[in-house]
Amino acid sequence: MSERVTHEELMRYLDGEVGPEERTRIESSVEDSTELRRELAVYKAMKDDLQTLKLSDGGHHGSVWNSVNRHLTRPMGWTLLIIGSLVWAAYGIFVFLTSQAFFLEKMATSAIVIGVLLLFASVIWERYREWLTDPYRDIQR
Amino acid sequence: MGPEVERELIRKCRAGDSRFYEPLVRAYEQPGLRLALGMLGNLEDAKDALQNAFVKAFEALARFDLKRPFGPWFFQILRNQCRDQLRSRKARFRLEALDERLELRPADPEKGPERKRERAQARELLWGALEKIGEEHREILILKELQGFRYGEIATILDIPEGTVASRLFHARRALKEALQDMGAEYP
Numbered sequence: 001m002s003e004r005v006t007h008e009e010l011m012r013y014l015d016g017e018v019g020p021e022e023r024t025r026i027e028s029s030v031e032d033s034t035e036l037r038r039e040l041a042v043y044k045a046m047k048d049d050l051q052t053l054k055l056s057d058g059g060h061h062g063s064v065w066n067s068v069n070r071h072l073t074r075p076m077g078w079t080l081l082i083i084g085s086l087v088w089a090a091y092g093i094f095v096f097l098t099s100q101a102f103f104l105e106k107m108a109t110s111a112i113v114i115g116v117l118l119l120f121a122s123v124i125w126e127r128y129r130e131w132l133t134d135p136y137r138d139i140q141r
Numbered sequence: 142m143g144p145e146v147e148r149e150l151i152r153k154c155r156a157g158d159s160r161f162y163e164p165l166v167r168a169y170e171q172p173g174l175r176l177a178l179g180m181l182g183n184l185e186d187a188k189d190a191l192q193n194a195f196v197k198a199f200e201a202l203a204r205f206d207l208k209r210p211f212g213p214w215f216f217q218i219l220r221n222q223c224r225d226q227l228r229s230r231k232a233r234f235r236l237e238a239l240d241e242r243l244e245l246r247p248a249d250p251e252k253g254p255e256r257k258r259e260r261a262q263a264r265e266l267l268w269g270a271l272e273k274i275g276e277e278h279r280e281i282l283i284l285k286e287l288q289g290f291r292y293g294e295i296a297t298i299l300d301i302p303e304g305t306v307a308s309r310l311f312h313a314r315r316a317l318k319e320a321l322q323d324m325g326a327e328y329p
Contacts, residue, residue, distance in 0.1 A: 015292070
């Protein structure tokens with residue numbers, strides 16, 4: 001390698017990232033140095049070969065927009081659904097507790113609601129525990 | 142798409158309307174997919190990375206500097222997404238899958254089948270060598286030679302000073318040369 005041309009300068013020259021003055025200086029150094037000429041020829045040949053490659057996407061895939069859009073809008077939908085459900089649930093509880101119904105009716109209704117919630121929570125918990133120990137959970141379909 | 146149109150679309154997205162994100166996604170999905178394919182080596186992982194990168198970019202639009210172009214900023218997010226996937230167990234560079242997806246630019250018909258065969262062999266050697274040199278070297282060579290980015294754009298995507306790009310390219314090219322020599326390829 002010539003003392004006057006660094007590896008980095010050679011790369012910039014090869015990639016057309018030098019100004020006119022630097023180009024002239026590097027070309028002059030290349031003419032004077034057999035070693036530099038050989039090195040430049042190797043990198044030029046490799047560059048040409050790499051540029052003959054083209055990455056193909058197979059040419060038959062659809063746009064990713066639909067899946068991106070789903071990811072962007074879904075959290076908003078869930079947020080609104082949860083907020084709305086909580087508001088309605090709170091209002092329902094308030095109406096239920098302040099209603100004129102008999103104590104026994106309130107107890108029976110509460111038992112049904114609490115029972116359903118407990119069953120639902122236990123199913124969720126069971127699924128979660130299964131997922132934690134699933135050996136195939138990182139396998140993508 | 143011009144930079145002014147991009148800026149206007151980003152302003153509208155920031156206001157909360159994701160419909161204006163669609164033209165940006167459609168404008169950058171093809172070059173993005175090629176970049177992800179080059180880094181991950183298979184179409185399924187590349188599409189996952191692309192999709193996640195677009196979602197992350199949308200969520201980060203509030204922090205985006207409107208004086209800068211959108212492309213290199215997005216490709217930086219995509220590159221980080223690809224690297225995250227490679228580090229996780231979800232993806233690894235799969236040369237055999239990539240090789241099926243590779244095409245050569247049309248060969249000169251006058252040179253005949255011999256030249257075509259030589260080029261196919263050169264292609265196999267090159268991708269074998271690119272697989273050997275590792276992720277850091279491979280990504281900068283893909284950005285430069287297969288994607289055709291300028292040094293300034295590569296610096297933005299890789300989040301490194303522009304002056305470091307030439308040095309990184311030199312080390313990557315030297316590693317590729319050594320890998321090719323190990324595989325029996327002769328360069329002039």
